[in-house]
Amino acid sequence: MPEILIINPATLELISTIPVPESSEIDIMISESAKAFKVWKNTPLSQRQIILIKIADSIDSKKDKLARLLTMEQGKPLHESIREIGAIASVFRLYANMPIEQETIRDDDNALITVSQEPYGVCGLILPWNYPVGLLGWKLAPCLLAGNSAIVKPSQYAPLAVMKCLEIMSQHLPGNLVQALPGGDIEGQYLVSHPGIARISFTGSQAAGKNILNNAGKNFQKITLEMGGNDPAIILPDCDIEKRFGSIFWGCFFNAGQICVAIKRIYVHEDLAPELIRRFREMAQSLKIGNGLEPGIQMGPINNERQLQKVEKLVEDARTRGATIVCGGDIISGTGYFFQPTVITDLDDSFALVKQEQFGPVIPILTYSDIDDAISRASGTGYGLGGSIWTENIEIGMKLAERLECGTAWVNSHMLVEHSAPFGGWKQSGIGRELGRAGLEEFLQSRTVYLKR
Numbered sequence: 001m002p003e004i005l006i007i008n009p010a011t012l013e014l015i016s017t018i019p020v021p022e023s024s025e026i027d028i029m030i031s032e033s034a035k036a037f038k039v040w041k042n043t044p045l046s047q048r049q050i051i052l053i054k055i056a057d058s059i060d061s062k063k064d065k066l067a068r069l070l071t072m073e074q075g076k077p078l079h080e081s082i083r084e085i086g087a088i089a090s091v092f093r094l095y096a097n098m099p100i101e102q103e104t105i106r107d108d109d110n111a112l113i114t115v116s117q118e119p120y121g122v123c124g125l126i127l128p129w130n131y132p133v134g135l136l137g138w139k140l141a142p143c144l145l146a147g148n149s150a151i152v153k154p155s156q157y158a159p160l161a162v163m164k165c166l167e168i169m170s171q172h173l174p175g176n177l178v179q180a181l182p183g184g185d186i187e188g189q190y191l192v193s194h195p196g197i198a199r200i201s202f203t204g205s206q207a208a209g210k211n212i213l214n215n216a217g218k219n220f221q222k223i224t225l226e227m228g229g230n231d232p233a234i235i236l237p238d239c240d241i242e243k244r245f246g247s248i249f250w251g252c253f254f255n256a257g258q259i260c261v262a263i264k265r266i267y268v269h270e271d272l273a274p275e276l277i278r279r280f281r282e283m284a285q286s287l288k289i290g291n292g293l294e295p296g297i298q299m300g301p302i303n304n305e306r307q308l309q310k311v312e313k314l315v316e317d318a319r320t321r322g323a324t325i326v327c328g329g330d331i332i333s334g335t336g337y338f339f340q341p342t343v344i345t346d347l348d349d350s351f352a353l354v355k356q357e358q359f360g361p362v363i364p365i366l367t368y369s370d371i372d373d374a375i376s377r378a379s380g381t382g383y384g385l386g387g388s389i390w391t392e393n394i395e396i397g398m399k400l401a402e403r404l405e406c407g408t409a410w411v412n413s414h415m416l417v418e419h420s421a422p423f424g425g426w427k428q429s430g431i432g433r434e435l436g437r438a439g440l441e442e443f444l445q446s447r448t449v450y451l452k453r
Contacts, residue, residue: 002019002020003017003018003019003020004017004018004020004156004159004182004183004184005017006018006073006157006158006159006160007304008072008073008075009073009074009075009300009301009302009303009304009336009337010075010290010291010292010293010300010301010335010336010337010338011291011335011336012335012336012337015072015073015160016160018159018160018163018182019182020182020183020184020187021181021182021183021187023190026151026181026187026190026191026194027194027196029151029176029179029181030122030151030194030196030197031196032176032179033122033149033150033151033176033177033178033179033196034121034122034149034196035176036149036174036175036176036177037119037121037122037147037148037149037177039174039177040144040147040148040149040173040174040177041118041119041147041148043147045099045100045145048144048145048147049096049097049145050096051144051172051173052092052093052095052096052141052144052145053092053093053096054172055092055168055169055172055173056088056089056090056092056093056096057089058168058169058171058172059085059088059089059092059165059168059169060086060089062164062168063082063085063086063089064082065164066081066085066133066161066164066165067081067082067084067085068081068293069160069161069164070084070085070132070133070158070160070161071292071293071300072160072293073157073158073159073160073161074129074130074132074157074158074161074300074303075256075292075300075301075302075303075337076255076256076292076300077292077297077298077299077300078292078293078297080254080255080292081292084131084133084134085133085161087133087134087137087419088133088134088136088137088141088165089137090137090419091134091137091138091141091419091435092137092141094141094419094420095141095142095144095145095440096141096145098142098145098437098440100117100145100146100440100444101117102114102115102116102117103115103116105448109453110452110453111450111451111452111453112449112450112451112453113448113449113450113451114448114449115446115447115448115449116446116447116449117146117441117444117445117446117447118147118444118445118446118447119146119147119148119443119444119445120146120148120198120199120222120443120444120445121148121149121198121199122148122149122150122151122196122197122198123143123148123149123150123151123197123198123199123200123201123443124150124151124153124191124192124194124197124199124200124201125139125140125143125150125151125152125153125200125201126153126188126191126192126200126201126202126203126204126212127139127152127153127154127155127162127203128155128203128204128260129155129156129157129158129303129304130158130255130258130259130260130303130359131255131259132154132155132158132159132161132162133161133162133165135203136152136154136162136165136166138423138434138435138439139201139203139434140152140178142439142440142442142443143201143443144173144177144178145440145443146440146443146444148198148199148443149176149177149178150177150178150179151179151180151181151191151197152166152178152179152180152181153180153181153183153187153188153191154180154181154182155204156182156183156184157303157304158303159180159182162180163180163182166178166179166180185208188208189211189215192212192215192216192221193215193218193219194219195219197219197221198221198222199221199222199223199224199442199443200212200216200221200222200223200224201223201224201432201434201442201443202223202224202225202226202227203225203226203227203260204226204227204228205227205228206227206228206428208227209225209226209227209430210227212225213225213431222445223431223432224424224430224431224432224433224434224442225430225431225432226260226385226423226424226425226429226430226434227425227428227429227430228260228357228359228383228385228429229260229261229264229357229383229384229385229386229406229425229429230264230265230355230356230357230381230383230385231261231262231263231264231265231383231385231386231387231388231406231414232263232264232265232266232267232377232378232379232387232388232404233248233251233263233265233266233267233387233388233389233390233414234267234268234368234371234374234375234378234387234388234389234390234400235248235266235267235268235269235272235276235390236269236371236389236390236391236393236396236397236400237269237271237272238391238392238393239269239272239390239391239392240392241272241275241276241279244390244412245276245279245283247412247413247414248263248266248276248390248414249279249280249283249284251263251388251413251414251415252264252266252361252363253284253287253299253341253361253363254415255300256299256300256301256302256339256360256361257358257359257360257361257362257363258302258303258307258359258360259415260357260385261385261386261408261414261415261417262414262415263363263388263414263415264357264358264363265354265363265364265366265378266363266364266365266366267366267367267368267374267377267378268365268366268367268368269367269368269369270367270368270369273345273365273367276365277326277343277345277365280326280327280343280363280365281326281327281343284327284328284341284342284343285327285341287299287341289332289338289341290338291336299341299361301336301337301338301339302337302338302339302360302361303337304337305337307337307359307360308331308337308339308360310358310359310360311339311358311359311360311361311362312330312331312339314352314353314356314358314362315329315330315342315344315353315362317351317352317353318344318347318351318352318353318364321347321351322346322347323344323345323346323347323351323353323364324344324345324346325342325343325344326343326344326345326365327340327341327342327343328340328341328342328343328361328362329342329344339360339361339362340361341361342361342362342363343362343363343365344362344363344364344365345364345365345366347364347366348366349366349377349380351364354366355381357383371400375400375403375404378404379403379404379405379406382427382428383406383425383427383428383429384405384406384407384425384426384427384428384429385406385407385408385424385425385426385429385430386406386407386408386409386410386414386415387401387404387405387406387408387409387410388401388409388410388411388412388413388414389401389404389409389410389411389412390411390412391411391412394411397411397412398411405426405427406425406426406429407422407423407424407425407426407429407430407433408423417435418435419435419436420435420436421435421436422434422435422436422437422438422439423435423436423439424438
């Protein structure tokens, strides 16, 4: 039986090996999930809500062990992993308190018209490696509340904490209602192409998302796709850099920049550029980088060798084309997939580092003189996940935020996500929404019933 190897990206030590099911075994998993769905969909909503709360409590009770496991396989500092485990519990509690109600459209002497919300069936939930447990909550909590069953496909690079969470959840759920499908691209492809999967929720790369989009039409599967971002931050000339700098910096470098909605490009007014660049260089060079389990670590490694090579290639391309490497710019020698926190200037929008999503601890800083030009450049890529405006004039900030072509726009912050608000992308950043009421509706389909009196 084939297996995947789970490597600690900070130490390159083998953490675990996990057997990968064959296609015939995946068929059985989906068949068993379909049987469990028939039971779960008829479980009263109030009971499903109680179970979601029990799941949240159980996750919370194992938070420390789960966080250590997550840091070992993903690389992020332990305090970030603790925060992520807390987030999944929070999302389960959010959906446990969300109603699903039948709507009456008409009720008179001639007719009764009602609209109910019904589950789809077996859902395929595909997770990335950068925020695996948190995104498990974003997908699975509304999926279960709606009455669906699920096959969860964690990333081959970070499946352990997800699978442990599912094991904890299984204590409260009917057998086979939620199952883990470990593996790589082959297993993921088989899952999304399977006629027994009614809905797919995916977070990952554009290439993989487009492949799912092309395949989903064959079986008329409903899909939700979040395919990353190339988020711009626009810093206006009146921005109080001293006040805002910490938020701007960590908007770029949190989780070593491996967040879909992190700041990936900065457009700063030319008058503020020298101060901003100086502060970035000083802060980046002062970071304590290392194994996320060690105390005081501020930034861990890139999660896997493939991503490390991508980041290195983008930086080298910028260097070759004449950009200035203000600090960093190289792989850190020694053990682990570590890359220096890197700040790059003297580049334009034609550079691959600006056009593409780097997904690593590298930030290009570009300048502008005209705000309309900055807005146009910020929205000039095919991405549209998030973007931010930094200014001390709130009225102007709000007006400019409304001009950004993205699913989430911030003023004087970035990456702040409220679980009760919808999240998702415009353009090539995705289809559909997660979180909030909109996230629940992705896992429901309406049925209209007409009664003629």
